Amino acid sequence: MLLPAQKPIPNIPQSNLPKVVIVGAGFGGLKLARKLIKGPYQVIVLDKNNYHQFQPLFYQVATAGLEPSAISFPLRKVFHNTPNTIFRMAEVHSFDTKMKRLYTDIGFLDYDHLVLAMGADTNYFGNKSIEYNAIPMKTVSEALYIRNKIISNYERAINIEKQEDRKSLMNVVIVGGGPTGVELAGAMAELRNNVFPKDYPELNFSNMKVVLIEAGPKLLGAMSEESQKHSLKYLQDLGVDVMLDTKVHDYNGEEVKLEGKAPISTHTLLWAAGIKPNFVDGLGKEHFAPNGRIYVDEYNRVIGEDGIYVLGDVALQREENYPKGHPQVAQVALQQADNLGKNLIGLAGGKQMKQFHYKDLGSMATVGRKLAVVDLPFIKFQGLMAWLTWLFVHLMAILGVKNKMFIFMDWAWNYLSFDPSLRLLIKPKYVRASERKELIEEK
Amino acid sequence: MLLPAQKPIPNIPQSNLPKVVIVGAGFGGLKLARKLIKGPYQVIVLDKNNYHQFQPLFYQVATAGLEPSAISFPLRKVFHNTPNTIFRMAEVHSFDTKMKRLYTDIGFLDYDHLVLAMGADTNYFGNKSIEYNAIPMKTVSEALYIRNKIISNYERAINIEKQEDRKSLMNVVIVGGGPTGVELAGAMAELRNNVFPKDYPELNFSNMKVVLIEAGPKLLGAMSEESQKHSLKYLQDLGVDVMLDTKVHDYNGEEVKLEGKAPISTHTLLWAAGIKPNFVDGLGKEHFAPNGRIYVDEYNRVIGEDGIYVLGDVALQREENYPKGHPQVAQVALQQADNLGKNLIGLAGGKQMKQFHYKDLGSMATVGRKLAVVDLPFIKFQGLMAWLTWLFVHLMAILGVKNKMFIFMDWAWNYLSFDPSLRLLIKPKYVRASERKELIEEK
Numbered sequence: 001m002l003l004p005a006q007k008p009i010p011n012i013p014q015s016n017l018p019k020v021v022i023v024g025a026g027f028g029g030l031k032l033a034r035k036l037i038k039g040p041y042q043v044i045v046l047d048k049n050n051y052h053q054f055q056p057l058f059y060q061v062a063t064a065g066l067e068p069s070a071i072s073f074p075l076r077k078v079f080h081n082t083p084n085t086i087f088r089m090a091e092v093h094s095f096d097t098k099m100k101r102l103y104t105d106i107g108f109l110d111y112d113h114l115v116l117a118m119g120a121d122t123n124y125f126g127n128k129s130i131e132y133n134a135i136p137m138k139t140v141s142e143a144l145y146i147r148n149k150i151i152s153n154y155e156r157a158i159n160i161e162k163q164e165d166r167k168s169l170m171n172v173v174i175v176g177g178g179p180t181g182v183e184l185a186g187a188m189a190e191l192r193n194n195v196f197p198k199d200y201p202e203l204n205f206s207n208m209k210v211v212l213i214e215a216g217p218k219l220l221g222a223m224s225e226e227s228q229k230h231s232l233k234y235l236q237d238l239g240v241d242v243m244l245d246t247k248v249h250d251y252n253g254e255e256v257k258l259e260g261k262a263p264i265s266t267h268t269l270l271w272a273a274g275i276k277p278n279f280v281d282g283l284g285k286e287h288f289a290p291n292g293r294i295y296v297d298e299y300n301r302v303i304g305e306d307g308i309y310v311l312g313d314v315a316l317q318r319e320e321n322y323p324k325g326h327p328q329v330a331q332v333a334l335q336q337a338d339n340l341g342k343n344l345i346g347l348a349g350g351k352q353m354k355q356f357h358y359k360d361l362g363s364m365a366t367v368g369r370k371l372a373v374v375d376l377p378f379i380k381f382q383g384l385m386a387w388l389t390w391l392f393v394h395l396m397a398i399l400g401v402k403n404k405m406f407i408f409m410d411w412a413w414n415y416l417s418f419d420p421s422l423r424l425l426i427k428p429k430y431v432r433a434s435e436r437k438e439l440i441e442e443k
Numbered sequence: 444m445l446l447p448a449q450k451p452i453p454n455i456p457q458s459n460l461p462k463v464v465i466v467g468a469g470f471g472g473l474k475l476a477r478k479l480i481k482g483p484y485q486v487i488v489l490d491k492n493n494y495h496q497f498q499p500l501f502y503q504v505a506t507a508g509l510e511p512s513a514i515s516f517p518l519r520k521v522f523h524n525t526p527n528t529i530f531r532m533a534e535v536h537s538f539d540t541k542m543k544r545l546y547t548d549i550g551f552l553d554y555d556h557l558v559l560a561m562g563a564d565t566n567y568f569g570n571k572s573i574e575y576n577a578i579p580m581k582t583v584s585e586a587l588y589i590r591n592k593i594i595s596n597y598e599r600a601i602n603i604e605k606q607e608d609r610k611s612l613m614n615v616v617i618v619g620g621g622p623t624g625v626e627l628a629g630a631m632a633e634l635r636n637n638v639f640p641k642d643y644p645e646l647n648f649s650n651m652k653v654v655l656i657e658a659g660p661k662l663l664g665a666m667s668e669e670s671q672k673h674s675l676k677y678l679q680d681l682g683v684d685v686m687l688d689t690k691v692h693d694y695n696g697e698e699v700k701l702e703g704k705a706p707i708s709t710h711t712l713l714w715a716a717g718i719k720p721n722f723v724d725g726l727g728k729e730h731f732a733p734n735g736r737i738y739v740d741e742y743n744r745v746i747g748e749d750g751i752y753v754l755g756d757v758a759l760q761r762e763e764n765y766p767k768g769h770p771q772v773a774q775v776a777l778q779q780a781d782n783l784g785k786n787l788i789g790l791a792g793g794k795q796m797k798q799f800h801y802k803d804l805g806s807m808a809t810v811g812r813k814l815a816v817v818d819l820p821f822i823k824f825q826g827l828m829a830w831l832t833w834l835f836v837h838l839m840a841i842l843g844v845k846n847k848m849f850i851f852m853d854w855a856w857n858y859l860s861f862d863p864s865l866r867l868l869i870k871p872k873y874v875r876a877s878e879r880k881e882l883i884e885e886k
Binding site for chain 2: 013089
């Protein structure tokens with residue numbers, strides 16, 4: 001980590017308004033920033049990327065169905081003509097609660113209200129060799145990496161003489177039976193069943209295994225029993241080897257070792273088995289739960305601190321029905337941001353803050369073509385109708401008319417053609433000669 | 444360079460047909476392969492990428508108007524259900540004309556007919572410091588790199604206090620007044636005039652220079668005088684500093700030194716000033732012109748060699764009207780491929796080969812919104828009609844219905860919104876931990 005920069009971030013317009021600094025422009029941070037655009041604050045949004053990422057569709061980037069740009073939205077575009085809302089691309093290191101000052105790689109920033117909305121990253125639960133060899137999927141870059149990796153594995157496999165020796169390049173193993181794992185496994189199986197055999201007539205794809213491993217006894221643990229059963233059946237019908245009650249012991253890059261079961265050969269282990277909140281240094285140990293979440297009160301305030309708020313995956317907020325905190329999903333972050341936005345605007349007018357109550361709007365997951373499961377508060381359904389619901393809800397949730405339009409077209413194309421056409425190995429090959437050393441040092 | 448692999452490329456289906464090996468799937472190589480799909484040959488197409496690149500639109504990728512995937516086409520998709528045509532992703536090192544054997548990084552391959560269609564790469568004319576510091580644009584990766592570079596320059600500039608110190612990050616200098624340079628300069632100027640000021644309200648874009656440098660006395664040297672004049676005027680109206688009769692002496696990454704003129708500060712020097720043919724080892728020196736092109740006869744055969752053909756940018760073929768060889772443009776490669784395809788098919792039937800004659804269908808370049816120049820054999824026109832012609836011709840030339848559809852939508856969107864929305868800095872950030880060393884060694 002770099003030392004905190006010693007100068008203030010330059011070129012922030014002077015303002016008499018109190019300053020809200022938002023760390024992270026994911027679902028929570030971006031929603032809050034948009035909520036405050038016309039509020040009585042100067043709002044500064046910081047993110048390490050210059051775009052908002054729509055995580056629920058990462059798996060479609062990984063499986064060549066969508067382009068990264070379809071599910072990424074330029075943050076500067078959100079803040080056109082919003083003089084009191086400023087975006088900066090920056091990495092946040094730490095903050096000082098007494099000085100009310102935040103340190104970043106581009107300088108420091110003084111705040112009146114600080115909102116921590118950094119989201120979560122992949123959790124390998126301390127297993128270094130899995131961390132070293134597995135592939136995560138918590139950013140657009142990682143999703144694109146998965147796509148490139150799988151395509152280049154087949155381009156390699158085709159040059160190997162013996163069927164036996166190709167197996168580890170062809171097999172794909174996914175760990176984690178939550179929505180991400182289920183959606184990835186389903187999409188990979190569809191590629192194997194419908195697309196890859198046409199692309200690689202020399203390879204025998206009946207030898208390619210798609211394996212989904214879950215440590216617990218059920219897939220989609222947070223959903224209804226109907227959804228769990230249906231998703232399992234859908235995956236099995238697509239030819240996914242679903243292994244429940246199975247723990248990954250280790251992975252060396254070529255073979256997955258399982259507890260009490262035969263190992264599986266694969267160069268491609270996709271890790272969707274856990275998340276941990278991103279960390280910014282500034283609060284005492286007493287504020288952190290063992291899982292890394294930060295305890296907040298019913299107003300998303302860090303207890304005992306002045307003007308520090310936490311949203312979404314990072315926040316641990318207890319309610320009657322959620323004694324261990326809310327689930328780490330987009331809906332919670334969005335609703336908390338909505339409530340906090342109202343409270344911050346009210347605060348400036350001397351109003352009392354409103355408590356947050358999570359309203360579970362339901363959940364859904366898609367397994368494949370015409371196959372999805374939906375749990376709504378009053379109804380559960382599966383199959384074609386669930387799939388159409390899933391498509392509609394995700395299309396509506398994505399930011400920007402152009403993104404909606406292009407995703408709709410991509411989906412229509414993929415549906416009609418059975419041929420997601422983004423099987424391009426556009427690797428980050430080119431680096432300007434004078435920067436090659438720089439790149440190496442960065443890593 | 445690796446040593447030639449010692450084993451044959453595995454998994455090439457057995458065939459009694461004579462074998463045509465095509466090196467490079469650019470305009471020439473791909474056209475020839477498609478021409479031969481039903482011919483009496485086993486055709487093996489080799490390219491270092493798994494996609495065909497549509498070079499004429501690289502500049503739109505560089506200027507955030509199109510996604511790389513819109514102008515790249517998966518080669519394996521072209522060869523679905525074509526049992527006699529096989530694609531392999533490979534780097535070709537050399538060939539042995541006596542053994543009729545080609546060496547690649549995935550093994551060797553014996554041929555009956557070898558077609559060299561490797562295209563050309565950027566030519567820095569021996570200036571190492573320009574090569575080290577400038578940015579080329581001869582691949583999709585390089586075009587994407589330009590886009591990322593420019594966006595990250597502004598994200599950096601915004602954090603610099605003094606206007607003066609920001610200049611070199613904001614200025615863009617383009618060298619080479621051919622179609623690529625003209626198109627890049629126009630598109631950059633439009634971004635500066637319409638898009639960047641909204642994205643970066645803190646920066647003063649009237650201080651951003653877009654400079655186009657050409658060593659000769661005219662832009663678009665190969666086009667008509669009307670086109671040269673109009674393109675110059677269009678660029679100047681857009682606010683491009685066009686410097687004719689100006690030679691770049693050197694570039695250290697921060698300042699462009701010019702012969703006899705004041706230097707220009709810039710971190711971004713885009714080099715579109717020259718090309719040189721890609722090289723594969725195998726022919727004697729006597730076959731090469733000083734500019735690296737390979738002499739061929741009127742049938743695209745290498746003179747005095749058996750079964751070796753050269754297409755496109757690499758070929759130097761003289762005709763009455765082209766005593767120094769044809770221009771290195773897509774049209775020549777396409778027409779040569781068409782003729783060679785017919786000749787190879789005819790050859791198998793014992794027919795005599797037909798001589799190649801280049802038919803110049805005209806040329807065009809676009810400068811900006813509603814601004815283009817078109818030279819057709821019997822008519823020359825400029826402005827809106829030329830722009831519409833340019834759009835139509837390029838849309839029709841791009842491979843694949845989906846690519847056509849998406850490019851059309853992108854263009855319509857960009858036209859209506861004045862807002863090419865791909866300003867995403869999706870850097871190749873993620874590399875799996877276990878591969879980071881590999882990446883470093885590759886560079």
